[in-house]
Structure formats: C-alpha cells, structure tokens
Amino acid sequence: MICRLCGRAELESVVDLGATPPCERFLTAGQLDDPEPTYPLHLRVCRHCLLAQLPPLITPEDTFTEYAYFSSFSSSWVEHARRFVADATARIRPKFVVEVASNDGYLLQHVDARCLGIEPSVNVGAAAREKGVPTLTAFLDKETGAKVRDEHGPADLVVANNVYAHIPDIHGFTTGLRELVADDGWVSIEVQHLLSLVGQNQYDTIYHEHFQYYTVESARRALAAGGLYLVDVERLPTHGGSVRLWARPFEAEPTAAVAQVLAEEQSAGLHDMSGYQGFARRVEQVRLDLLRFLLDAKAAGRTVVGYGAPGKGNTLLNHCGIRPDILPYTVDRNPYKHGRFTPGTRIPVLAPERIAEDRPDYVLVLPWNLRAELVRQLSYVGEWGGRLVFPIPTLEEVRP
Structure with a gap:
C-alpha cells in the first residue's frame, strides 16, 4: 500500500x-x-x-451507484444546509451554485440562484429531481468538471459536503472541483475533522466509504495538489466535529482561523505520529464497555433495541460482534431500509413506531452525532422509564 x-x-x-x-x-x-x-x-x-x-479495496461505483442514505431524513442536517446556504449567499452572492454529491437535493432546494447537483447515485439523484433540483448523475473527475463548465459555465460557488473523504482519486476529484469553479470563485468543503475522530474515540466513522480522514494540514496539501488554495476554515459540530474548508483557485493569505486550527492539530500530535498513540487502546475500551452493558442487560432480563441504521453504526456493530441475540432489531426513519438487515450482523431494520409498541428498557442510539435531535425525537421513551444509551465517545445512559 x-x-x-x-x-x-x-x-x-x-x-x-x-x-x-x-x-x-x-x-x-x-x-x-x-x-x-x-x-x-x-x-x-x-x-x-x-x-x-484506508486501502481502496472497493470502488465508489460499488457503493454509490445505488445508495441507501438520503440526507433529508435528518431534519437537523437539512436545517444545517439551509443555514449554510443563507450564510454563503450573504458572503458570496453567487449567481450559479454547483453541489458535488448533492444527494436528494437537501441543500440545493434552499438555493435561489441557478444551481446544479452532481450526484452519482441513480436512486438518490432521482429523488432530487422529483423536488425540482436539477441533478446530473455522474462521478466528479477532471473530465466531468470540464464538461459541466462548458455546458453551464463556471460556478461562483462549488459545494462539496461530506464527500471529500469518499473518493479514492484525490487528485482527479480535486482537479474536477477546480474545473467547476470560476477563476474568482469559491469552493466550500465540509469533512469530518481527524482531530475530533481521534480525540473523541469516533472510530465508528471509519468505514469503507471513507477512503481518507483529514486534518486541516493534510486537506491543505490535498487541495494544493489539485490547484486550490485553502484560505479559511470553520469548526463545525456536525458528525461529532467537522471542518468547513474554504478554498480558491489562487493563492491568498489564509485567515487567522487556519493558523489556529493548525496549531491545535500540532499540539495534539497530529502533525507527526505521536497523537495516534493510545487510540487503538481507547477503541478497544469502547468495545468492551458496550459489550459488557449489553450482556449485563440481557442477563438481568432487560430489553435493548437500536435506533438508527447509519453507516457508522455498522462499523460499531461488526467490530463489537453484536448480533440479534443481544440487539433484536434497530429502527430507522428511512423506509428504504425497512425490512432489510444490517450488513454482517444481520440485525433487522424496522420502522421507528416499533419502539413505542415494544417499550424497551434501553434504546442504543447508533447515530450519536445527532444526539440533540434524537433526544428530542425519543423523549417518549421516558414515559415508561426507558433510557437512551450513547456508545461514543464513552458509554453513557440518558433518561430522556
């Protein structure tokens, strides 16, 4: 490798x-x-x-031609996108916006200017077009970027949220972004921050769809390799801790925020190898704590079911070896997943209404990154004395 x-x-x-x-x-x-x-x-x-x-053992075509994730099923994520559009519009006032990996139109539906989504998943892109969001079914590379620019003109703003980790060809994708953006335009990229992943034991966000994981320093180098230059960065709470990278097609003096985040990364040891020492041991502790909780609950005759069927949850379930004998089912708001089974662990995925019917003692929350949203959604669990369990960064029980 x-x-x-x-x-x-x-x-x-x-x-x-x-x-x-x-x-x-x-x-x-x-x-x-x-x-x-x-x-x-x-x-x-x-x-x-x-x-x-990670080694590129599967291709994006294997994963994203038909995809099970629809962004609009998270109300907090749709609201996050709406706020971003409002802020970016005030900052840039774009006349043409392109979003790469635009999913089901969750973001571009808020754009008043001319816009275009580029989404590789056929089924998800179809959902965007049903909302009236113009969407091209394609993977981004240099050739696709050049073709879109020739047909639609350069974009004042190119958005690439939660996709920069999903592409093994960093050089081809980044040059595709450069082809899309106007010479005086902006590129905005949101990606999970490796500083949060390591510091908060967020190892379940390691899965095959994510080919790489960025610090601001490594992202700066990746952008420069494709002809884009980092000029600003924002810290975000999404996905347990993300960064929004602002880049342009010409060199400019980075803001003080860039220097500040780089200094935090260096202090945490992520600009050498020292910051990774002990991470594997902390990962193992998360596994042991969760298994101990589930086995103790089963021995005591208490019921535990899951909430959510996100990609990160499947890393956690498989790493911990959790099967239907100790987690009989999980639920999800996405009807695409209903009646299906989690990969590897074969846990049934049901509709959310099942929780109120069964009144379990505990609900294991797999999309822990949506904690505030889900504590509100699952407040009814407290009516029968049930509790929510969050496994990351450390095991925690919450009475809603």
Whole structure:
C-alpha cells in the first residue's frame, strides 16, 4: 500500500478493526443465505504527507451507484444546509451554485440562484429531481468538471459536503472541483475533522466509504495538489466535529482561523505520529464497555433495541460482534431500509413506531452525532422509564 496523495510507501498503522462488509450494503430477506464479502478496515497514516487512509479495496461505483442514505431524513442536517446556504449567499452572492454529491437535493432546494447537483447515485439523484433540483448523475473527475463548465459555465460557488473523504482519486476529484469553479470563485468543503475522530474515540466513522480522514494540514496539501488554495476554515459540530474548508483557485493569505486550527492539530500530535498513540487502546475500551452493558442487560432480563441504521453504526456493530441475540432489531426513519438487515450482523431494520409498541428498557442510539435531535425525537421513551444509551465517545445512559 502506498499513499494515494503523495505516492510514498511510509504508512503506519493507527487502528485495525478487522474485516467488515461495506457499511451501506443492507441485505434483503432473500440475501440472508448468501455469502457476504468482507474487506479489511485498517486505518493507516502517511508519515510524509500526514494523510490518514484506508486501502481502496472497493470502488465508489460499488457503493454509490445505488445508495441507501438520503440526507433529508435528518431534519437537523437539512436545517444545517439551509443555514449554510443563507450564510454563503450573504458572503458570496453567487449567481450559479454547483453541489458535488448533492444527494436528494437537501441543500440545493434552499438555493435561489441557478444551481446544479452532481450526484452519482441513480436512486438518490432521482429523488432530487422529483423536488425540482436539477441533478446530473455522474462521478466528479477532471473530465466531468470540464464538461459541466462548458455546458453551464463556471460556478461562483462549488459545494462539496461530506464527500471529500469518499473518493479514492484525490487528485482527479480535486482537479474536477477546480474545473467547476470560476477563476474568482469559491469552493466550500465540509469533512469530518481527524482531530475530533481521534480525540473523541469516533472510530465508528471509519468505514469503507471513507477512503481518507483529514486534518486541516493534510486537506491543505490535498487541495494544493489539485490547484486550490485553502484560505479559511470553520469548526463545525456536525458528525461529532467537522471542518468547513474554504478554498480558491489562487493563492491568498489564509485567515487567522487556519493558523489556529493548525496549531491545535500540532499540539495534539497530529502533525507527526505521536497523537495516534493510545487510540487503538481507547477503541478497544469502547468495545468492551458496550459489550459488557449489553450482556449485563440481557442477563438481568432487560430489553435493548437500536435506533438508527447509519453507516457508522455498522462499523460499531461488526467490530463489537453484536448480533440479534443481544440487539433484536434497530429502527430507522428511512423506509428504504425497512425490512432489510444490517450488513454482517444481520440485525433487522424496522420502522421507528416499533419502539413505542415494544417499550424497551434501553434504546442504543447508533447515530450519536445527532444526539440533540434524537433526544428530542425519543423523549417518549421516558414515559415508561426507558433510557437512551450513547456508545461514543464513552458509554453513557440518558433518561430522556
């Protein structure tokens, strides 16, 4: 394995989570007797350019041609997108906005200017077009970016939220962004911050869809390799701690915020290898604590069910070896997943109404990053004395 950003063979192990199926490959009842392919989930960091990465064992086409994730099923995420559009419009006043990996139109539906989504998943892009959001079904690379620019003109604002980690060809994707954006335009990228992932034990966000994990320093290097220059950064609470990177197609003096975040990363040891020491041990503790809780609850005759069926949840379930004998089902608001089974662990995914019917003692919240939203949504669990359980960053019981 060589680094996909700098091409060096100087990769050092951070944490090895074994082998798991792709996290969004939910099974139908008819597939339960079929074999499931699994792939190593081993995070490494390049000592030279600092990019944290997984080996590219599956392709984006394997995952995103038909996709199980629809952004609009998270009301807090839709509101996050609405606020971003309002702020970006006030900052830039764009006449043409392009979003890459635009999903079901959750963001572009708020844009008043001319806009275009580029979404590789056929089923998700169709949902966006039903909302009236113009959407091209394609993966972004240099050629796609150039074609869109030729047909629609350069974009004043290019948005790439929660996709920069999902592409193994960093150079091709970044040059595609450069092709899309006007020479005086802006590129906005949101991506989970490796500083939060390591510091808050967020190891369940390591899965095969995420080919790499960024510090601001490694993102700065990746952008520069494609002809974009980091000029500003914002810290965000989304996904347990993300960064919004603002880049332009010309060199400019970065803001003080860039220097501040880089200093925090360096202080945490993420500009060398020291900051990763002990991470694998903390990951193992999360696993042990969750298994101990589930086994103790079962021994005491208490019922535990899951809430949510996110990709991160499938990393956690597979790493911990959790099966239907100790977690009989989970629920999800996305009807696409109803009647299906989680990859690897084969846990049934049901409609959310099942929780009120069964009145379990505990609800294990798998999308812990939506904590505030879900504590409100699940407040009714407290009516029968039930509790919510959050496994990350450390196991915590909450009475809603």
